[in-house]
Amino acid sequence: MxxxxxxxxxxxxxGNYTALNSVSLQVPRGSIYGLLGPNGAGKTSLxxxxxxxxxxxxxxxYLDGEKLNPxxxxxxxxxxEERGLYKTMKVGEQALYLAQLKGLTKKQAKDQLEYWxxxxxxxxxxxxxxxxxxxxxxxxxxxxxxxxxxxxLLIFDEPFSGFDPVxxxxxxxxxxxxxxxxxTIIFSTHRMESVEEMCDHIALxxxxxxxxxxxxxxxxxxxxxxxxxxxxxxxxxxxxxGELSQKYQVAPASFKTLDDELKLxxxxxxxxxxxxxxxxxxxxxxxxxxxxxxxxxxxIFIQTVSKR
Amino acid sequence: MxxxxxxxxxxxxxxxxxxxxxxxxxxxxxxxxxxxxxxYLASVNDDEVIKIAIHDESGxxxxxxxxxxxxxxxxxxxxxxxxxxxxAAKSYEGLIYVPKVATPLELEKKVEYISDExxxxxxxxxxxxxxxxxxxxxxxxxxxxxxDEIGKAKAESEIHLSKFSGEESLKWFNEIxxxxxxxxxxxxxxxxxxxxNMVMRSVIEEKTNRIIEIIISSVxxxxxxxxxxxxxxxxxxxxxxxWTVLGSGLMLIAANFLGINLTEVGAGxxxxxxxxxxSNWMIxxxxxxxxxxxxxxxxxxxxxxxxxFLYSSIYASIGxxxxxxxxxxxxxxxxxLPLMLGVYVGFFTVINDPHGTVATVFSMIPLxxxxxxxxxxxxxxPVWQIIVSVVLLFATFFLVVWFAAKIxxxxxxxxxxxxxxxxxxxxxxx
Numbered sequence: 001m002x003x004x005x006x007x008x009x010x011x012x013x014x015g016n017y018t019a020l021n022s023v024s025l026q027v028p029r030g031s032i033y034g035l036l037g038p039n040g041a042g043k044t045s046l047x048x049x050x051x052x053x054x055x056x057x058x059x060x061x062y063l064d065g066e067k068l069n070p071x072x073x074x075x076x077x078x079x080x081e082e083r084g085l086y087k088t089m090k091v092g093e094q095a096l097y098l099a100q101l102k103g104l105t106k107k108q109a110k111d112q113l114e115y116w117x118x119x120x121x122x123x124x125x126x127x128x129x130x131x132x133x134x135x136x137x138x139x140x141x142x143x144x145x146x147x148x149x150x151x152x153l154l155i156f157d158e159p160f161s162g163f164d165p166v167x168x169x170x171x172x173x174x175x176x177x178x179x180x181x182x183x184t185i186i187f188s189t190h191r192m193e194s195v196e197e198m199c200d201h202i203a204l205x206x207x208x209x210x211x212x213x214x215x216x217x218x219x220x221x222x223x224x225x226x227x228x229x230x231x232x233x234x235x236x237x238x239x240x241x242g243e244l245s246q247k248y249q250v251a252p253a254s255f256k257t258l259d260d261e262l263k264l265x266x267x268x269x270x271x272x273x274x275x276x277x278x279x280x281x282x283x284x285x286x287x288x289x290x291x292x293x294x295x296x297x298x299x300i301f302i303q304t305v306s307k308r
Numbered sequence: 309m310x311x312x313x314x315x316x317x318x319x320x321x322x323x324x325x326x327x328x329x330x331x332x333x334x335x336x337x338x339x340x341x342x343x344x345x346x347x348y349l350a351s352v353n354d355d356e357v358i359k360i361a362i363h364d365e366s367g368x369x370x371x372x373x374x375x376x377x378x379x380x381x382x383x384x385x386x387x388x389x390x391x392x393x394x395x396a397a398k399s400y401e402g403l404i405y406v407p408k409v410a411t412p413l414e415l416e417k418k419v420e421y422i423s424d425e426x427x428x429x430x431x432x433x434x435x436x437x438x439x440x441x442x443x444x445x446x447x448x449x450x451x452x453x454x455x456d457e458i459g460k461a462k463a464e465s466e467i468h469l470s471k472f473s474g475e476e477s478l479k480w481f482n483e484i485x486x487x488x489x490x491x492x493x494x495x496x497x498x499x500x501x502x503x504x505n506m507v508m509r510s511v512i513e514e515k516t517n518r519i520i521e522i523i524i525s526s527v528x529x530x531x532x533x534x535x536x537x538x539x540x541x542x543x544x545x546x547x548x549x550x551w552t553v554l555g556s557g558l559m560l561i562a563a564n565f566l567g568i569n570l571t572e573v574g575a576g577x578x579x580x581x582x583x584x585x586x587s588n589w590m591i592x593x594x595x596x597x598x599x600x601x602x603x604x605x606x607x608x609x610x611x612x613x614x615x616x617f618l619y620s621s622i623y624a625s626i627g628x629x630x631x632x633x634x635x636x637x638x639x640x641x642x643x644x645l646p647l648m649l650g651v652y653v654g655f656f657t658v659i660n661d662p663h664g665t666v667a668t669v670f671s672m673i674p675l676x677x678x679x680x681x682x683x684x685x686x687x688x689x690p691v692w693q694i695i696v697s698v699v700l701l702f703a704t705f706f707l708v709v710w711f712a713a714k715i716x717x718x719x720x721x722x723x724x725x726x727x728x729x730x731x732x733x734x735x736x737x738x
Binding site: 048052053070073076078082083084085086087088089098100101102145 | 321
């Protein structure tokens with residue numbers, strides 16, 4: 001299927017500083033796409049280009065197969081990291097204004113607002129000013145304002161910062177619901193737990209370059225180390241460790257179990273399968289724990305970033 | 309579509325603001341109240357009678373000092389000088405001391421005025437006039453010339469001021485025109501500064517609120533900037549229109565109150581005779597009303613819009629460049645300077661010669677033209693000059709807004725440090 005968003009060789013320079021060095025991305029339709037990278041990697045520059053806030057120096061961006069143009073504004077919803085609303089404007093008026101700027105008619109905007117205010121149980125806030133609301137409450141409004149015009153593509157920059165756990169969950173569920181309805185979502189973040197939990201695709205940008213891109217599982221497979229964590233109940237821990245060390249690379253491990261097992265982290269040498277390891281282990285004692293150590297996004301992130 | 313939305317929001321935000329409402333409706337009242345207060349205070353001062361003592365040892369001058377509305381003379385010639393001084397110091401404003409002299413001619417340099425308070429120029433002139441008159445008469449008598457005949461021989465001329473078109477003008481009318489022109493010029497300056505600052509504040513607000521990124525992901529920064537400028541200028545125009553309506557309302561009431569028939573406005577010359585019965589200044593009312601008010605009001609709107617657009621696009625780019633209002637000070641000076649220059653140059657040159665070279669040139673230069681031209685218009689400016697000035701003003705606006713928009717576009721996304729002039733100049737090249 002054609003990707004909803006395609007970024008082709010985008011270059012952006014500020015004076016002598018290169019913010020994006022020929023970055024290309026493909027965001028599949030209906031995915032939750034994690035745009036990762038340390039601070040200053042170029043994520044915000046890229047998002048601003050997708051939002052047509054700034055223009056790329058070279059390269060193109062395609063939305064739905066069409067070269068990005070002003071008519072696409074209505075198809076994109078953007079929640080910047082630095083949240084902001086007019087402090088002295090009433091919640092309702094403000095939301096109507098921002099929705100109309102996105103191309104909705106007043107009637108459409110009102111209907112959508114009523115739907116969302118109902119759904120998030122914030123009906124009573126219509127005539128309140130933002131400065132009268134708490135930070136978390138203002139964030140909810142911010143979310144509503146972002147999704148109000150039913151965009152095909154939603155871009156959230158650090159979506160969960162500032163939310164308490166209850167509201168963060170609420171928003172998470174809303175985002176998943178939107179995805180189920182067919183909306184594509186881009187997360188820009190350096191908080192890896194949320195990526196692990198929600199994203200099915202990721203891209204990693206570091207120092208203006210894209211380093212990794214792909215389906216989350218594929219990326220993880222690339223970074224798999226064939227390392228297993230094992231727990232064995234055996235009489236002689238020392239001897240078992242010694243014997244295993246001859247064949248495998250062994251290191252002590254720690255994980256939670258019920259008994260007092262020997263806990264090891266075992267890396268397979270080239271050409272050895274997990275089945276062989278397991279059959280070796282079974283001969284040493286009762287195997288209570290056998291799990292492949294899957295690299296977390298965090299591991300991949302740190303590994304890639306520090307390698308450079 | 310989106311531009312009108314922005315204009316509307318900016319306009320509503322400005323007009324709903326409490327300070328706008330207070331400014332619009334309270335300041336004309338305050339202004340009227342102040343004018344009345346000044347008038348009242350002046351009249352209070354008028355009623356006061358100063359008492360001046362006279363000690364005339366010669367006996368020649370005392371009878372010539374006649375009481376006036378403001379001064380009452382008390383003759384203390386009977387008592388010795390020392391006592392008279394003491395008494396005058398206690399209960400009178402001052403003491404005129406005329407020493408004993410052999411001939412009146414000696415009086416020329418010998419009269420003294422003793423007082424702890426410095427007397428007004430008017431008063432001293434008055435006393436000197438009395439002495440001069442006395443000596444003049446004396447000299448005439450010495451030469452056997454009849455004083456009354458001299459008086460009859462004197463002439464009192466009065467020249468009529470008029471234009472080639474045949475219109476008559478009144479003597480003090482020029483000063484009144486300057487006053488009105490100055491008021492308009494000053495008003496334009498105040499409007500530009502007040503509303504320009506509003507534009508700047510609203511840009512800074514959006515920047516510090518961080519809503520800017522959401523908005524410019526929906527509209528182009530240039531549209532946002534123009535919407536802001538147009539919306540704010542509309543609030544300014546509304547305020548001016550309310551003032552005009554209130555002002556003419558007050559004028560109607562005042563005119564009614566004073567019994568002037570406004571339907572006869574314009575026939576100033578005919579009214580002049582009839583108005584001799586009324587107090588002096590009222591003869592100017594019809595003349596003032598016959599000024600080119602329509603031209604003045606329309607020009608005010610046009611020059612306000614032009615001047616405001618020009619200046620507020622600079623204000624907007626300053627607002628975008630800084631993070632807080634305190635940082636804006638160093639950039640504001642270059643804005644205030646031409647405005648002040650306009651007011652001062654306008655005032656000093658227009659008063660001398662409303663159609664002189666300096667006044668004409670400054671009423672063409674776009675940064676000062678809104679102010680200086682408004683000062684010139686009451687004196688009658690050729691239409692072509694107004695048109696040239698307006699065209700120059702708007703042409704400059706389009707040039708300036710192009711630069712301002714570049715600074716604005718970059719500035720609104722820059723946070724953290726206060727930019728220097730050098731950096732802002734660099735933004736122009738991005």
